[in-house]
Amino acid sequence: MSKPRVKLPDAAKVGDIIEVKTLVSHVMETGQRKTAEGQSIPRNIINAFIAKFAGNEVFKAELLPGISANPYLSFFMKVPGPGEFEFTWVEDGGNKIVQKVKLNVT
Amino acid sequence: MLSRRQFSLGAAAAVSLPLHALAQEQPQPWEQAVKSILGEAKPTEAKLTLDMPEIAENGNTVPFSVRIDSPMTEKDHVRAIHIISTGNPQPGVATFRLTPQSGRAMVSSRMRLARTQDVIAIAELSDSKFLMSKRAVKVTIGGCGG
Numbered sequence: 001m002s003k004p005r006v007k008l009p010d011a012a013k014v015g016d017i018i019e020v021k022t023l024v025s026h027v028m029e030t031g032q033r034k035t036a037e038g039q040s041i042p043r044n045i046i047n048a049f050i051a052k053f054a055g056n057e058v059f060k061a062e063l064l065p066g067i068s069a070n071p072y073l074s075f076f077m078k079v080p081g082p083g084e085f086e087f088t089w090v091e092d093g094g095n096k097i098v099q100k101v102k103l104n105v106t
Numbered sequence: 107m108l109s110r111r112q113f114s115l116g117a118a119a120a121v122s123l124p125l126h127a128l129a130q131e132q133p134q135p136w137e138q139a140v141k142s143i144l145g146e147a148k149p150t151e152a153k154l155t156l157d158m159p160e161i162a163e164n165g166n167t168v169p170f171s172v173r174i175d176s177p178m179t180e181k182d183h184v185r186a187i188h189i190i191s192t193g194n195p196q197p198g199v200a201t202f203r204l205t206p207q208s209g210r211a212m213v214s215s216r217m218r219l220a221r222t223q224d225v226i227a228i229a230e231l232s233d234s235k236f237l238m239s240k241r242a243v244k245v246t247i248g249g250c251g252g
Contacts, residue, residue, distance in 0.1 A: 056207070061201070061203070061213075062203075065218070066191050066199035066200070067200055068249070069167070073215050074214040075208065075213050077209055078209030
């Protein structure tokens, strides 16, 4: 799994409501498809996404096969103070991608 | 005495009637999914906007955005947003969990649509009330293809 992409504003003030955009490369295999030989392709998706800021959970998504490949998510957060985001993507089977991004709070 | 024709007609009626009744009583999977979220609660059709294209040329990736008019305070905020598809093999699409720290009750992503169908968004509020909205989307090329 490749490195996810995260977009934050360049700078934010305490109390600002900021948009957080994330994108991760993933096939999001539904489990509904079959190979040319008729064999079922097993489900393999990112089933959860968790966003923490300064150690507190601020947003969570539970994803199902109806979410498109390379899942994109946009959500908002009211900036409580300086801190770092910790984003976690959880794949079926338990593999995790974790990315930390510092928010520039002025 | 029953003729062969009368008998087969009667048998067909006897078999088809209960089957038909059963089909009517059995809720659709998406109806069950909605019920499992709402329970006995009656949702309001206000304050929630589900933005989706009217026509999706590619059902593999259809953008959607859900916005709720909420102050997002400790006392009054959106706890969760559920997305349900009425025409995909699996009705559940995603559940988003929000907190007062979210500041704004708005979430966007992209979903698969196997065919033309209605998409439902349900918001669960901090006072345990529900908001619901439905959007019809025409799909030119279906997603989830095999």
